[in-house]
Amino acid sequence: MSNKKNKNLNRRSFIKNIGVGFAGTIAAAPLLKSHAKKLPEEIKDSLDGKVEVTVYVNGRKFRRNIFPQTTLAQFIRDELNLTGTKVSCNHGECGSCTVLIGSDAVYSCQMLALDADQKFITTIEGLMKNDELGEVQKAFVDKDGLQCGFCTPGQIISAYALLKKNPAPSEEEIREAMSGNLCRCGAYPKIIESVDAAAKLLKK
Amino acid sequence: MKNADVINHVKGTSLFIDDFPAPEGVLHIAVFDSKIACGKITKLNYDKVLSVPGVAAVITAKDIPGENQIGNIVSDETILADGEVEYIGEPIAIVAADTVENAKAAANLIEIEFDELPAVTDPREAYEKGNLIAPPQTFSDGDVEKGFAESDVVIDGRVDIGGQEHLYLETQGAMAVPSEDGKIKIYSSTQSPTAVQRAAAKVLGVPMHKIETDVLRLGGGFGGKEDQATPWAVMTALVSRLTGKPAKLILSRQDDLRMTGKRHPYSADYKIGLSRDGEILAYEATYYQNAGACADLSTAILERTLFHATNSYFIPNVKTTGISCKTNLPPNTAFRGFGGPQGMFVMETAIYKAAEKLGVPAYEIQKKNLLKENDSLYYGQKAERVQAERCWNEAAEEFNLQEKFAAVKEFNEKNNLRKKGVALMPICFGISFTSSFLNQASALVHVYTDGSVGVSTAAVEMGQGVNEKIRSVVSQTFSISQEKVKMETTNTTRVANTSPTAASSGADLNGNAALLACNNILNRLKKFAAESLKEDDPAKVEIKNEKIFYDGKETGMNWESFINDAYFNRINLASHAFYATPEVYFDRTINKGRPFAYHVYGTAIITAEVDILRGVCEIESVDVVHDFGKSINRQVDLGQVEGAVVQGIGWLTMEELVQNDEGKLLSNSLSTYKIPDIFSAPKEMNVKFLEDSENPFGPLNSKAIGEPPFMYGIGAYFAIMNAMKEYNPNADKEIRAPLTHERVLMSLKNLK
Numbered sequence: 001m002s003n004k005k006n007k008n009l010n011r012r013s014f015i016k017n018i019g020v021g022f023a024g025t026i027a028a029a030p031l032l033k034s035h036a037k038k039l040p041e042e043i044k045d046s047l048d049g050k051v052e053v054t055v056y057v058n059g060r061k062f063r064r065n066i067f068p069q070t071t072l073a074q075f076i077r078d079e080l081n082l083t084g085t086k087v088s089c090n091h092g093e094c095g096s097c098t099v100l101i102g103s104d105a106v107y108s109c110q111m112l113a114l115d116a117d118q119k120f121i122t123t124i125e126g127l128m129k130n131d132e133l134g135e136v137q138k139a140f141v142d143k144d145g146l147q148c149g150f151c152t153p154g155q156i157i158s159a160y161a162l163l164k165k166n167p168a169p170s171e172e173e174i175r176e177a178m179s180g181n182l183c184r185c186g187a188y189p190k191i192i193e194s195v196d197a198a199a200k201l202l203k204k
Numbered sequence: 205m206k207n208a209d210v211i212n213h214v215k216g217t218s219l220f221i222d223d224f225p226a227p228e229g230v231l232h233i234a235v236f237d238s239k240i241a242c243g244k245i246t247k248l249n250y251d252k253v254l255s256v257p258g259v260a261a262v263i264t265a266k267d268i269p270g271e272n273q274i275g276n277i278v279s280d281e282t283i284l285a286d287g288e289v290e291y292i293g294e295p296i297a298i299v300a301a302d303t304v305e306n307a308k309a310a311a312n313l314i315e316i317e318f319d320e321l322p323a324v325t326d327p328r329e330a331y332e333k334g335n336l337i338a339p340p341q342t343f344s345d346g347d348v349e350k351g352f353a354e355s356d357v358v359i360d361g362r363v364d365i366g367g368q369e370h371l372y373l374e375t376q377g378a379m380a381v382p383s384e385d386g387k388i389k390i391y392s393s394t395q396s397p398t399a400v401q402r403a404a405a406k407v408l409g410v411p412m413h414k415i416e417t418d419v420l421r422l423g424g425g426f427g428g429k430e431d432q433a434t435p436w437a438v439m440t441a442l443v444s445r446l447t448g449k450p451a452k453l454i455l456s457r458q459d460d461l462r463m464t465g466k467r468h469p470y471s472a473d474y475k476i477g478l479s480r481d482g483e484i485l486a487y488e489a490t491y492y493q494n495a496g497a498c499a500d501l502s503t504a505i506l507e508r509t510l511f512h513a514t515n516s517y518f519i520p521n522v523k524t525t526g527i528s529c530k531t532n533l534p535p536n537t538a539f540r541g542f543g544g545p546q547g548m549f550v551m552e553t554a555i556y557k558a559a560e561k562l563g564v565p566a567y568e569i570q571k572k573n574l575l576k577e578n579d580s581l582y583y584g585q586k587a588e589r590v591q592a593e594r595c596w597n598e599a600a601e602e603f604n605l606q607e608k609f610a611a612v613k614e615f616n617e618k619n620n621l622r623k624k625g626v627a628l629m630p631i632c633f634g635i636s637f638t639s640s641f642l643n644q645a646s647a648l649v650h651v652y653t654d655g656s657v658g659v660s661t662a663a664v665e666m667g668q669g670v671n672e673k674i675r676s677v678v679s680q681t682f683s684i685s686q687e688k689v690k691m692e693t694t695n696t697t698r699v700a701n702t703s704p705t706a707a708s709s710g711a712d713l714n715g716n717a718a719l720l721a722c723n724n725i726l727n728r729l730k731k732f733a734a735e736s737l738k739e740d741d742p743a744k745v746e747i748k749n750e751k752i753f754y755d756g757k758e759t760g761m762n763w764e765s766f767i768n769d770a771y772f773n774r775i776n777l778a779s780h781a782f783y784a785t786p787e788v789y790f791d792r793t794i795n796k797g798r799p800f801a802y803h804v805y806g807t808a809i810i811t812a813e814v815d816i817l818r819g820v821c822e823i824e825s826v827d828v829v830h831d832f833g834k835s836i837n838r839q840v841d842l843g844q845v846e847g848a849v850v851q852g853i854g855w856l857t858m859e860e861l862v863q864n865d866e867g868k869l870l871s872n873s874l875s876t877y878k879i880p881d882i883f884s885a886p887k888e889m890n891v892k893f894l895e896d897s898e899n900p901f902g903p904l905n906s907k908a909i910g911e912p913p914f915m916y917g918i919g920a921y922f923a924i925m926n927a928m929k930e931y932n933p934n935a936d937k938e939i940r941a942p943l944t945h946e947r948v949l950m951s952l953k954n955l956k
Contacts, residue, residue, distance in 0.1 A: 089874050125215070148424045
């Protein structure tokens with residue numbers, strides 16, 4: 001399968017054929033299995049229905065052969081072992097899997113890795129400045145903008161995306177930009193303070 | 205000073221179960237669960253499953269080597285259904301395969317047939333049919349009949365309270381890794397490592413010492429991983445035992461929502477009697493708890509409802525009855541507050557309704573009846589170091605209550621389509637497990653030869669900052685920098701017989717145990733220091749900021765070299781210590797005793813605004829005076845209050861669990877079950893620490909924090925009710941939580 005052909009998979013056909021989450025994986029697996037069975041054993045391992053994808057993550061280039069239904073979140077976690085990006089709902093409802101594509105915050109569970117082909121992605125690991133915390137990370141530490149830490153990478157990425165576009169957001173703008181990231185510990189008051197503090201740190 | 209975890213969290217390097225590097229050959233588990241809420245399994249065929257490539261095992265009840273039983277309080281819960289099912293989502297079989305996808309695809313090929321029976325989902329219906337988890341329990345004090353007879357006003361009514369999904373962002377999960385000699389190590393996201401160990405040993409039919417549970421941290425627990433992390437952990441152990449391979453199970457969000465229990469919905473009847481001037485003379489309540497299909501922790505939760513039935517108030521004549529009703533829903537379970545919130549909500553409803561009847565504001569009745577020093581709580585405990593009135597008065601003063609009332613009044617006079625309401629919410633929450641035996645903890649403190657310290661306790665870190673607090677206790681006790689102290693994983697081979705990290709007690713019990721262990725080492729070190737200095741009084745040795753002093757004078761020794769010397773002189777640098785909360789007991793033959801070490805007090809003032817046209821409510825402000833004791837870490841404690849308030853508001857104003865009559869969860873995703881987002885957090889939250897509060901039962905005089913502030917959220921419900929009343933005094937008066945925007949709108953327009 002060529003890369004180009006796969007890139008033509010649009011979202012609707014993706015959902016129709018593969019679906020997302022539980023039902024999708026059930027539907028997908030037998031399909032792939034039957035496909036795999038037709039191939040000679042020796043090339044099954046190398047292909048096995050996989051397609052090539054190239055992404056630039058945190059400034060590094062990665063080329064991998066993946067199943068076409070692999071979400072970007074799965075790709076980042078399982079292929080690249082960048083487990084800072086979390087999957088919680090896998091349905092685009094909680095924001096734990098938020099990453100940057102270019103300068104936009106996106107739910108990586110709602111995007112195919114194939115659709116990120118040739119794109120520049122930043123995950124929480126990419127916000128580090130060598131061994132030092134980035135400004136947004138620093139602000140979340142200073143203001144204690146977290147409790148259990150599970151939603152934190154997504155929160156920080158969303159905050160970072162906001163501040164890239166709007167270096168001095170009002171509280172209302174902070175709420176708006178962060179509203180796609182749920183925090184069950186309810187650290188919201190401190191998350192708002194953290195984003196505000198990050199804005200000030202970035203200005204320096 | 206920050207918890208080391210915080211740095212890892214913001215870097216994205218802290219590990220949760222699903223982030224652990226998977227061992228070679230790990231098997232992934234899919235759970236095949238019941239699609240009906242009640243019935244008998246007439247056919248179960250998995251021949252097709254075994255032919256799916258990658259499948260290593262299919263396990264059903266008959267394959268269980270030990271006992272098919274994971275019930276904690278009552279032995280009524282199988283790990284895999286055996287012949288009959290009692291709720292949708294009940295595990296029937298597990299499939300282990302090389303990938304998650306293969307396991308799920310294979311599980312989908314299981315053929316099953318049922319003889320379906322009608323499901324019961326309503327607790328009152330279950331009660332009428334005699335479906336109870338346990339016999340009803342009644343607490344009483346004084347003489348309610350006499351109290352009602354003496355009352356000028358007596359009213360009664362019904363309250364319906366919805367449940368609440370925990371929605372810890374890290375779903376349930378575990379990984380088991382086999383070792384030599386049949387030993388299995390389970391990495392679990394559990395609040396209760398020993399419960400996992402005990403249940404796994406039972407199901408596998410091995411002694412507990414063959415099972416090791418290790419907990420690094422949880423991505424949220426809130427009670428949902430106290431008892432209900434167990435089945436998934438046991439399943440991984442089971443697969444590991446039967447296949448000899450490592451096994452991992454991470455529930456998808458939808459599986460988690462469907463299969464796990466929630467906060468208990470309650471239906472309750474209350475009756476309250478008051479004097480003309482608002483003194484509560486008698487209170488009676490009956491609680492129908494929707495327990496779900498198995499006991500889980502329901503009876504203990506119901507008992508805490510009874511303990512907290514009168515909230516912060518002294519009432520001379522009280523009678524409460526709790527009925528745990530068995531329904532065809534997933535077993536409901538612990539959730540922050542553990543039954544206390546439901547009990548308090550009914551009490552607050554009774555006061556709210558009584559105030560309407562008496563024509564006075566509810567806060568006048570609340571204030572008039574607040575607990576005072578040495579009042580007797582109706583379960584026999586004397587109220588000591590009571591801060592109810594202090595918190596109330598300081599809140600009223602600090603947050604200018606009268607001005608707030610005036611501003612709201614003015615706003616309401618000026619606005620027709622937006623109305624505001626204010627409510628006060630005092631809390632009194634008992635601290636200790638009410639099952640007295642659970643009030644124990646151990647700590648193991650190791651001082652290494654370089655002076656760094658490793659601390660193991662029974663406490664599980666789930667974002668509540670317990671590790672941070674214990675680290676503070678240890679560093680303060682040794683007087684060494686916090687960086688020198690590392691909190692280890694919670695592990696059953698280092699600390700045995702752990703009580704769950706629950707009941708807000710984690711820092712109290714484990715902090716005290718750690719304190720004892722540190723003091724053991726410190727005493728040895730002081731003796732050694734005195735000997736090395738050729739002095740005779742170890743009591744004159746002091747360690748301050750990593751320097752060793754004798755009789756107030758610097759000795760030139762510092763912590764690191766001193767520890768190294770101690771090691772070479774064969775001083776024991778490790779200590780295990782045990783702590784049991786003193787003076788707690790409860791006699792269940794008479795339902796009297798002293799179940800709590802102490803109580804936590806506080807008062808919140810909540811202001812809500814309602815958009816009359818759309819029913820949309822906003823919590824404008826929450827102002828709190830809270831009794832933290834002497835806080836070990838103000839930032840952690842503040843976060844706990846803020847988070848608890850948000851969660852409490854969510855429970856009562858937006859989080860609505862919807863099941864159909866067949867017991868199927870319809871609110872089965874985050875798009876249909878709404879938890880508070882950043883917009884739902886109060887626009888303003890102010891928390892004042894009550895000064896000069898002492899607590900001899902808490903480490904370094906601190907107080908437990910996890911659960912009590914959750915109940916401030918109850919005030920949000922009544923603040924919204926007050927705002928609604930400003931628009932339509934005859935708005936629907938039914939007390940039914942959650943008070944969703946939809947329900948607000950319908951009530952305002954008197955629509956059903």
